[in-house]
Amino acid sequence: MSISKGDKVTWNTPQGTTEGVAKEKRTKEFSFDGQKFKASDDEPYWIVESTKTGAQAAHKESSLGTP
Template sequence: MNRKKQTPPPLHAGDKVSWQTPQGRTAGTVVKRVTRPAQAGGHTAQASSEDPQYEVRSEKSGKTAIHRPQALHKR
């Protein structure tokens, strides 16, 4: 069986998303699409226009993080 790598649907600022953390599932909002190296939460994301990532803000803590689109699930 040949499985194609599914491309996640595009996300936009304001979209409600969730993602997995070591503490469990977290929910938040997409702040922006990141297309160059950027820092959030003490981590440097190596994003590019060919490999974009998304800055998200947690509903619970208000902190921001940058995640790959595969890690985010639209709610």
């Protein structure tokens, strides 16, 4: 699956499935919200923003779906 900036995406949380928007793709190691992530070209991460709360989080591209 290929995700582009601005795409609507879903991901799983302890409360259930959350919907949001893909904001920024990361392909190199980075820190976000006090955590380190080991992104790469083979396993990119996306900064996503929740439609419901506006909160942002980092998720592996492979863990994101489309609504």
